[in-house]
Amino acid sequence: MSDKLPRKLLSKAEWIALFRDGLHGGADAFARHVRKLAGRLGEADPEMVAALIAELGRNPALRSAFAPNPVDADSRLKLLRETWPVVLPVQPVWAPGVADALAHVVAEWQGAAKLREAGLSPTRSVLISGPPGVGKTLAASWLAMELNVPLFTLDLATVMNSFLGKTGQNLRLALNHAMATPSVLLLDEFDAIAKRRDDDSDVGELKRLVNVLLQAVDGWGGESLLVAATNHPDLLDPAVWRRFDLAVSMDMPEPAMTARFLAGHGLAGRDLDYAQRLVEGASFAHVERWLRMARKESLLRGTPLLQAMVGAVARDRHNMPEGKMSRDLKILALHREGKSAREIGREVGVSHPTVQSVLRRMREENGQE
Structure with a gap:
């Protein structure tokens, strides 16, 4: 290890900022200063950097600052995110x-x-x-x-x-x-x-x-x-x-797990029951995507969250394999938009008694009748 260090590792202002953030708990800012110091120190004395890594090893933010992410020798791109x-x-x-x-x-x-x-x-x-x-x-x-x-x-x-x-x-x-x-x-x-x-x-x-x-x-x-x-x-x-x-x-989520997931994203009561019925059998990744789509529509158009989610699920599942869209989902989506049974029937291509029957069955399945 060399006894001589570069005359100016950091400027006066940088040294003051380093000590201030270290003393007053600004961990993220402190880590940024340490990275800058490590980059300059590493060129002058790699052995000293290694010694400092050993001392700072219990603090992951500082250790990673002194141990730069490895890169591909040809592209210079980082091997780890x-x-x-x-x-x-x-x-x-x-x-x-x-x-x-x-x-x-x-x-x-x-x-x-x-x-x-x-x-x-x-x-x-x-x-x-x-x-x-x-x-x-x-x-x-x-x-x-x-x-x-x-x-x-x-x-x-x-x-x-x-x-x-x-x-x-x-x-x-x-x-x-x-x-x-x-x-x-x-x-x-x-x-x-x-x-x-x-x-x-x-x-x-x-x-x-x-x-x-x-x-x-x-x-x-x-x-x-x-x-x-x-x-x-x-x-x-x-x-x-x-x-x-x-x-x-890990397996696909059970209904109770899906309900907990939806509840954790702000749905409750009858809205939670409807939403659980909508996304039954889907992965958490799909459910999260539909929630994100629904939140954007709700924010931009003022649509109630559940209504927006019904539309998001219906659009996303349309023409997917194994008939996951289903006529019933489209009927429910149009119903949540406030359309009458006759209007829904004309749009979906079924009679209005069929629309009423589908809606009644879905309410029964969700324990609302």
Whole structure:
């Protein structure tokens, strides 16, 4: 380590701002100043930067400031997307078994010191599987938020370098950085880089990545949690499964879960009952999109939220596979717009008694008659 530092790492005003923000709790501003200092110090004395990282390792914001995100050597693009701090607007909704498993992971990390004193370690790696839109990536965000550490997400588009051999090198750089920094590392679309090694459709380069991943999961440790998410668990190499400390399976939401999700977004009473009927069988991702569409219409046109949501669901499901739009949804949407049974019948192409029958049945199903 050099005993000589550059004469001017920071200006006088920058030094004052650094101390002010550090003393008075401006963590985000302090981290920005530290990043600037790290960039200038790193060029002059990398060993000193490494020593400072060791001292600041318990603070994820400062550690990431002194350990820059690795980049692809050719494109200079970052291999990891960093989210810090992680803030979720609403509490996620999961099945009891899933919620319990994730809560146990948090409890283990919060009691990591006690576990290590007994020769044990907290859960190092979690593999989450399930259909799209059920909350797999949200689970990684929630874990990072609860543990108060950054969330790193592997950027597959950047990692997959077109030059032979560079992809594996990029992957190692990204994994090593995340493992050395207190964080949650999310490997989304995990099946894209952890396919079965007997899959003849892939080139050798991708197959070699599986070996890199297996070695990384085997040796995962430090102050980081590895989370992998996949929509296609059947595509994963069998050797991957047994290397993860915990496997969590998520399914499409049950009606009670959907009701909790809608209630968390401000719906209540009869509006909640109608909305639950509308979105039955849909993933949380779809429901959230319909709510977002409805809020925009409600804000711009003054349409009641539920009426706007009925229209959003009807438009979005129109002509989708398996007849999800359904004549009944369109009838309900037009009814919520204030049209009479005769007007609805003419627009949908059915008799007005049929319209009345559909509306009566839907009210009965929602317990409103």
